[in-house]
Amino acid sequence: MSTEHAIQERLFSLQDIKYREFLCRLIPNIDPDTVIGIRTPELRKLAKGIAKDPETAHFLQILPHQYFEENNLHGFLIERMADYEQATAALNAFLPYVDNWATCDQIRPEIFAKHLSELHEQIKCWMASGQTYTIRFGIEMLMRFYLDGEFRTEYLDWVSAIRSEEYYVNMMIAWFFATALTKQYHAALPYIQRQRLDPWTHNKAIQKAIESRCITDEQKRYLRTLKVKIPKTGWTEGEQV
Numbered sequence: 001m002s003t004e005h006a007i008q009e010r011l012f013s014l015q016d017i018k019y020r021e022f023l024c025r026l027i028p029n030i031d032p033d034t035v036i037g038i039r040t041p042e043l044r045k046l047a048k049g050i051a052k053d054p055e056t057a058h059f060l061q062i063l064p065h066q067y068f069e070e071n072n073l074h075g076f077l078i079e080r081m082a083d084y085e086q087a088t089a090a091l092n093a094f095l096p097y098v099d100n101w102a103t104c105d106q107i108r109p110e111i112f113a114k115h116l117s118e119l120h121e122q123i124k125c126w127m128a129s130g131q132t133y134t135i136r137f138g139i140e141m142l143m144r145f146y147l148d149g150e151f152r153t154e155y156l157d158w159v160s161a162i163r164s165e166e167y168y169v170n171m172m173i174a175w176f177f178a179t180a181l182t183k184q185y186h187a188a189l190p191y192i193q194r195q196r197l198d199p200w201t202h203n204k205a206i207q208k209a210i211e212s213r214c215i216t217d218e219q220k221r222y223l224r225t226l227k228v229k230i231p232k233t234g235w236t237e238g239e240q241v
Contacts, residue, residue, distance in 0.1 A: 003055045004062050010046065011069050014038045027068070027100045036069045040106065043069060047076035060090060064097045071098065075107035084115045088122055091137075095126070098133040101168050105140060112141065116150050127162060135162065136172045143176045147183045156180060156188060160196040170201045177201075178208030181223075182215055192226050199230035 020037020024030070050056050056077060065071050074094055081087040087109045098104050112119050119141070126138030139159055146155050159176050162169065177197065180188035195202055206227055210220045 003058045004066075006055070007059055007070065007073070008067065011036055011038060011067065011073070014042045014046070023068070023102075027102050030068055030100050034066065034068050036067055038069045038072075040072070043072050044076050047073055047080060051077055051080045060094075063094065068100070068103070071103045072106060075103055079107060079109050081109065082111060084111050084118075087111050095129075095134040095137055096131055098137070101133070101136065101171075104133040104137050104168075107137065108144070112145060116145055120146060120150075120155075124158065127158060132164075132166045132169055135164065135166075135169050139169075139172045139176050143172075143179050147180055151184055151187070153187050156184075156191055160191050163198065170198070171204065173197065174201045174204035174208055177205035178212065181205070181209040181219075182212045185215075185219065192223070195228065199228050203227050203230060 014036075016037050016039060018037075019039055020035055023035050023037060024032045027035075060074060060077060065074065075098075078087055078090045078094065081090060091107070091109070123138045123142050126134050126141070129135055129138070139162075142155055142159065146152070156177075159173055162173060164170055164173075174197075177188060177191065181192070191197070192202065192206065197205060206223045209215050210223055215223070
């Protein structure tokens, strides 16, 4: 049995049909036939169990994968890599094949926290890739690691300069600025005041910030005054993305 088929067999042994129906509603852009239906804790447990198996290295070379859960497992295996260069190389090979927000947003390499001085340059490359979920991943990493002690105002410039027609990119930009408003309010506020984002993303960032408990009532009242009128779009909004 090939490594791919062996992994698929293990994945189907973890299948939860009811959870599969839930997943298909969360990721409507994915073909339901490619969704097995496995809860994330089970996938992470599997990744931990096979991370050091010789066959796992071969699995990471098999791209594209057939199933949504194979992609998630791939991401969780990258998370466990203890070498920064190995992890970034694996991500650069894998990210072009990521085709949904759920896979993208769950990849959280632990080693990144120890390499912040070089990671931000890699993030710039991801955000300039032109690929929807690679851009989204880059913005998320910037949000995750650089809005606290490592914060620099230029990071707001990087994200505000991104222009995309992709819903999943613009939602992440909005999420980034909403988080920036909760953590670096005085630095992020001018970007909203000066409307540095496209109108839809601008309003969504304000909406997400207002929903946060980290924003004061006074700040929420002021942010509401900064919303702009925009034409309707064909995007379908969802709280999970």
